[in-house]
Amino acid sequence: MRAAWDGSRVTGVEIASRRPRVANRLLAGRTVDEAVAMVPRLFSLCGRSQAVAAALACEAAAGQVHDARILSEREGAVRSEAVQEVLRRMLLDWPRLAGMAPDAAALGDARRALTGDAVRAIVKARIVGAGSDWAVLDDAASGDRWLEAAATPVAALIRRSAAERPALAASEVALLPADGEAVARAIGVALAADAAFERAPSWRGAPAETGALARMRMQPWVAAVAARSGRSALARLAARGAELGAQVRPDAPPRARVAGAVPIAPGAGLGWVETARGLLVHAVEIAAGTVRRYRIVAPTEWNFHPRGALAAGLAGVAAAGEGELRRLVHLAVESLDPCVAYRVEVSQA
């Protein structure tokens, strides 16, 4: 990505993706079974979520109805993968952004435990903080008190963002509705009408943001942070922290669905999954047991759209020096958690 900077403000942002669009090239022409088996091998960060989306899409296209137990098992796999992904960010990347040491040992423990009490204990000790109760983020006032006092790197990064630049990367870009099924249906219509929709997806004609802030916008503390700072990097970091707590606490509230299938037509179907980074949709067209067309609309495509949340949020950001500018851009990018490596270029106008 390239930020044009006039010495005091960002005057323009260009985001160019060099990712190969592999899904259709690798999967078209294969049998459905081959395609479903290949998908998790192709994607490193969210292989299980990708596998679930692929299976649901292919089943929807074939007109198969899956029972509630299988869907529930798949949702469990999606949820535990999402927790691991968030932990990787919060234990390795967020400490660096906060000027603290990464905690690979805790992450290794969490990866070996995968789920359950051991992961809960790691989140409690390393993210929430040993001295804080799980309910600390339940309302705006106690969330703010947690932020003032907690010693974890996650709290430190959010606190620093709030103190230094609370409205960093705030944009007017809409949040994608938290109803994955409804959004997936609309995406199905859009994919049919627009052959390149997945490269720059839109919601009601405009870019939209997906991810933790979109899902957690109604949570009282997240809503309070967003009311003060806008749909900003700070609000996204807060939403990710609050969401992780809600996912692993022992008295977890009833959970929203995180995966589903949408039949489109005979031979065509969608699978949707709410991943750590946002809504992931796989769309498949099948004829005679063979994949004819395969498209993936991934969270990064929404959030790093050329006019999406990152590009809009960075326009106009004030920075007195190039070092400060780079630091702010990295924080804004990390708040949206891209699933690919990225490079920041600064061009001085």
Added chain:
Amino acid sequence: MCLAVPVLVVKRHDGEDAIIDAGGVRKQVSLALVPEAREGDYVIVHVGYAIGRLDPDEALKTLALFAGMEPAA
């Protein structure tokens, strides 16, 4: 989406660091998250950390898939 391109562990140093070979480019990464990885293993790397160790047959199949792909238009 991040592609899972397998890379070869070329040399394991004492401690957690290792040199990997990604299509001819050598880099240092941390094996802290996959301490069981040995020289000759294939791993998936993300931002300086190996995050998963692969069955060698699977890794070679995946590499063959990517090798058969034309560059993106």
